[in-house]
Amino acid sequence: MTSLQPRPPYTDAELRQLYPPHLQLQFVQVLMRHGERTPVNARFENTGLPAFWPYCAATRNLTSALLHPDSDSWTAPEWRRRLETFGPDDGPVAAAGPRGELDAICDMGMLTDLGRTTTYHLGRRLRSLYVDRLGFLPPTIADADSFYLRSTPVPRALESLQQAFTGLYPASARAPSFPNPTILIRSPPDETLFPNEAHCRRFAALARAFAQRAADRWNDSPEMAYLNKKLGKWMPPGSPAVAVDGRPRLSGIMDTINATRAHDRPETTLPSDFYDPKAIDIIHRIAVEEWFAGYRESNEYRTLGIGGLLADIVGRMVGSAEGSAADGAHELPTQRSPLKMGLSGCHDTTLGAVLTSLGTSAAADWPPFTSHIALELFRSADLPAPASASASPAAAAPETSPASRESSGWFFNFFNWSSSPQPAPGTPPPGIGRKPTESLTPPEREKLDGYYVRLRYNDEPVTIPGCKPAGNHLDGDESFCTLEAFKSIVDKFTPTNWKQQCRSNKTAPVFPEKEEPAGSY
Secondary structure, eight states: OBBBBOOOOOHHHHHHHHSTTTTEEEEEEEEEOOOOOOOOOOOOGGGGGOOOOOOOGGGGGGEOOEEEEETTTTEOOOEEEHHHEEESOOEEEOOOOTTTTSSSSSOOOOOOOOHHHHHHHHHHHHHIIIIIIOOOSSSSSSSSTEEEEEOOSSHHHHHHHHHHHHHHGGGGGBBBTTTOOOOOOOOOGGGSSSSOGGGGGGHHHHHHHHHHHHHHTTSSSSHHHHHHHHGGGGTTOOOOOOOSSSSSOOOHHHHHHHHHHHOOOGGGOGGGGGHHHHHHHHHHHHHHHHHHHHHHHHHHHHIIOOOOOOOOHHHHHHHHHHHHHHGGGSSSSSOOSSSEEEEEEHHHHHHHHHHHTTGGGGGOOOOOHHHEEEEEEETTTTTTOOOBBBOOOOOOTTTTTTHHHHHHHHHSSOOOGGGOOOOOOTSSOSTTTTTTTTGOOOHHHHHHEEEEEEEEEEEEEEEOGGGSSSEEEEEEEEEEHHHHHHHHHTTTTTTSSHHHHHHTTTTTTOOOOOHHHHHOO
């Protein structure tokens, strides 16, 4: 599967099972892969596939921030972009689409009009569930200060996040004075929202080793022979064979196949050999091993590749349980209210790393475009609210009236934050989010009691192996992991100093002496 085919909306019976009345939904964090895009490199032009695709109307509607120094004011000038490239004699020419189009031309790896549409629809599905069906989020908002919005610095991830948030809260659901939402972005050396090979040397060495192992395992296999039989004749000059580490790499072939399948347009289609079902299955299976096996087998791989992100997610969950700004609100403009939702624009390598590092079976397939993971924090309905919190209703059953929930004002009064001390700008608030579970004092452990974590991947519940033992999950449902167990699992691969660890172990073996299973408690 290349583009996500969303499952039908939950029935009322499914909703009651997924959101039982004895649990209160308290905090949701969503990791979303960007929408459909063009290939990240031009490949297979020898087959007639054009390098430039005319599927990006956004290039006709660009804006910038323009300062007027005399008045100290700003305007947003509109402009259109036309892409330039090399001509036959290396002179400059305008990049043209397959039918001579000069406008709406996508750059490499650019979010297309289709990708903008699917991520907008993801936001609408989130609204249908969390606003319309559950009443967890309010129908209208005056600002975005109760939302943790974050993106990688890659434009397609940022734009997908903006599309999804607009689907969640379109203009009709925002106050007339709605201010610009705050979106958190890190500089590339600090980025942990995707596995950061470029700025973590030790992780890059591990990734190269696992990729080479995949090449050694598969290059002379019957499966690769089948791929060469199907695709070998289409390889570009100078690339005699299909291989994991070929030119292009097998994952690069997958990239182009997936992008063409997603858009399904005759002008950007490869020869039919590329769409052979058996060939696609083999390519995806090998790519999953090449890119994600390290998370399944090596604790160091998990720590450097995705441990920082999952530790951040757990830290915000624990902050929510503690009733403090450690839920992520300390990074936002007003810090006046608790966060209800986090929405992060990221990548397939993010989702695959998270699912594999937690040991889930959902990691067996490559994440389609616009896939998402919802990490939901629940509280037992009979558990007293955190010290700084006021009463909050249970997660609504399908028949509960959204109007009655809105009139209660609970969304805005969930926490009485006016009496809670706020951290100084640029400093994290106090809390136990990053403190190893085994080091917690009994009173600190009690703060986690009665809280549960559930993952839904593309709207299907996911079970984590370490949550299956008795005492680590909600009675009767292994998909609801106790917060303490979930935190303990993530603690095992939480970096203590990511940048320092990225510079360490230069001469250490890249493979562990024995497999270190993912998702263990």
